[in-house]
Amino acid sequence: MIPISLHPDLQKDVPTFKIGCIQYEAIVIDSPPKELNGRIELFQKTVELDLSDQPxxxxxxxxEWRQVFKQIGTDPTRYRPSHEALFRRLKQGKGLPSSDSSAIVLNNFFSLYYQMPIGLYDLEELQEPIEVRKGEATDEYEGLNGRINHMKDKITNVDPNxxxxxxxxxSKRSAVSSNTKHILQLLYLRPSxxxxxxxxxxxxIGQMFQQVHSGHVKTAVLTKQRPRVH
Incomplete structure (x- = not known):
């Protein structure tokens, strides 16, 4: 497992803050299997039905994640957790973002199903060590949303670059493509x-992702204690 640490300042604001870390090696990314697409379509319809008359x-x-953002010092009405953005798309009738990548489709599904943000990163574009911390004034990156994202006082992943x-x-720098073979997946777990x-x-989640993409998987959870690696 690539060295990853959780800055203690995050747990000063959210004492039960924790991150799930999954590392995949030698995977194969392809188009999403038909069975997976069918299950996701059924789940999507269920969510759309739920949200037709619910906020x-x-x-x-x-x-819960809105509350986490407030505790960290991030305005959740201005900056939305990624899973909330997915739920909003479904409520607005826009559907899920289209993708021919099994990794991205499955990652979005997990994010909705387990109601938490999940990041997916090409390990070959990162360097060790990695730290999850509050962003500083100089922390910024070009995001997959096409904008420069300024990360001061927001939960941020950083490497030496x-x-x-x-x-x-x-970020675009760490984006996963069809050629990606080694992935880091970070689960922004619900503190509860x-x-x-x-x-x-x-x-x-590691086992389910591996079933679709083969390869090898290692998992760990970052808490106040030393991470437990499987």
Missing amino acids: ITYYEGVK GAFGSPMVD LSEADARALTDN
Whole structure:
């Protein structure tokens, strides 16, 4: 597992803050399997039906991450967690972002199903060590949203080359493509999860992703204690 640390300042604001880390090696990214597309379409229709007469905060994971942003010092009405942005697309009838990448499609599905932001990063574009911390004034990156994202006082992932991702949007630098073979997946776990449940969920997501993409998987959960690696 690539060295990853969680800055203690995050847990001063959110004492049960934790990150699930999954590293995949020698995977194969292809078009999403038909069975996966079918399951996602069914789930999408269920969400759209739920949200036809309910607010976005119908989902506990949306409410919880809005609260996390407030505790960190990020305005959740101005900067939205990525899973909330996906729920909003469905409520507005826009559907999920189209993609021919099995990795991205599955990642978006996990993010909605488990109601949390999830980042997906090409490991070959990153250097070690990696740290998850509050952004500083100089932290910024060109995001997949096509904008320069300024990360001061926001949850930010950094490597020796600078910031590359967050629970809001990831960077073009670390974007996963069909040629990507080695991936780092970061689960911005709901703080209400117990450590045991966080480890179980991280392991399960790793196994499900591996079933679609083959390769090898390692998992860890960053908490106040030393990360437990599987």
